[in-house]
Structures are given as structure tokens and as C-alpha cells.
Amino acid sequence: MMAELIPVLTQNDINTLVAATARRISSDYQDHDLVLIGVLKGAFVFIADLVRHLSIPVEIDFIRVLSYGSGVSSSRNIQLTKDIETDIKNKDVLIIEDIVDTGLTLKYLIDYLKTYHPKTVRVCTLIDKHERREVDIEIDYICHTVAEGFLVGYGLDYDENYRYLPGVYHFQL
Numbered sequence: 001m002m003a004e005l006i007p008v009l010t011q012n013d014i015n016t017l018v019a020a021t022a023r024r025i026s027s028d029y030q031d032h033d034l035v036l037i038g039v040l041k042g043a044f045v046f047i048a049d050l051v052r053h054l055s056i057p058v059e060i061d062f063i064r065v066l067s068y069g070s071g072v073s074s075s076r077n078i079q080l081t082k083d084i085e086t087d088i089k090n091k092d093v094l095i096i097e098d099i100v101d102t103g104l105t106l107k108y109l110i111d112y113l114k115t116y117h118p119k120t121v122r123v124c125t126l127i128d129k130h131e132r133r134e135v136d137i138e139i140d141y142i143c144h145t146v147a148e149g150f151l152v153g154y155g156l157d158y159d160e161n162y163r164y165l166p167g168v169y170h171f172q173l
Contacts, residue, residue: 003158003171003172005152005153005171005172006169007170008146008167008169014166018050018053019053022050022053029092033090033119034059034094035058035092036059036060036061036094037063037093037094038062038063039096039105041155041163042097042098042163043096043097045098046155047060050096061084061086062082062084063084063113064080064081064082065108066078066079078105080112089117089118090119092119093118093120094124094140095109096124097124097125097126098126098127098154098155098156099125099128100123100125100127100133100139102132103135103137104134110123122141123139123140123141124140125142126143126155126168127143127146129147129148130147149170151168151170151171152165152169153166153167154168
């Protein structure tokens, strides 16, 4: 069975949204000690583009958690598989996510990173999707909001496929 990919955001749309978000972050964190923590694997493309648009110095690190497996919905079993390596104590931390869906993974990450005693922990996401939100989470920087659907492309995957696509697509089997 072939999957149908319906365009949601083009490469140009994404570039415009990421550049605008980077300007806000650069303004908000002027003269701050900012650490960006990308959530692997999905956010690797987004964080790379975001960093290139920033006008402030930042440290970059990555964290990896598993919550989806090979399905299209959260397994609700969150496992930390790669920890950060940067000392974030008394620093401003900005978690960089590809998509916020149920919010369970993000809540886990926020609570976990706070155990390192950063000055602040805030969140930036490429896509905010409220369809299945289960926890009340504040997202400080949102590039794009969608109501529903399973998305792929620009780092987002289905069973490790489609990350390479330059745009974001609604994935239908």
C-alpha cells in the first residue's frame, strides 16, 4: 500500500518561519548564556537551520528519547537513550523539538532537564499539534500550528522514513 503525502509546509514556508523564530530568540536571549538542546532524531534538521539564522552565540547539545517506536502514536513509555553532555547549571536552556503532540515527551524532558538546575527551561517547536495533547505544556516559540494528522518530512519520520524531505507533509496510508 502506497502512502499519500499531502503538502503542509514548503521548504520556502519553513525557511520563512524558522528565520522569524530565530529573530525572536536572538532578541529574547541577547546577553544570555543560552544552550539549545535538540531532541533527536526529529529536530536535527530544524536545529541546524535555526542556528544558522540566530544572531547570538549559543551552545548546542542533543538529547534523545524514544516514545513512538514504529507506530504513529506515542507508546506512552518514554526512555532516555542519549543524555546531554553540556553543563547547563545556571544557564538558559531552550529545548528544540520537531513537533509537540501529546506533550508527554516534552513534559518528561522539561522535568528531567530541571534536575540539572538550569536558570530557565523554555521550548521551541517547529510544529505544535493539539489534536492529542494530554498535558498542559507552555511552548514559548511555535513556528507553525496544525490541528491534526500525522506529519513527515524536514526531520519528522514514519518508521525512520521520510526525514529527508525538504517540506512537511501530511502522511496518509
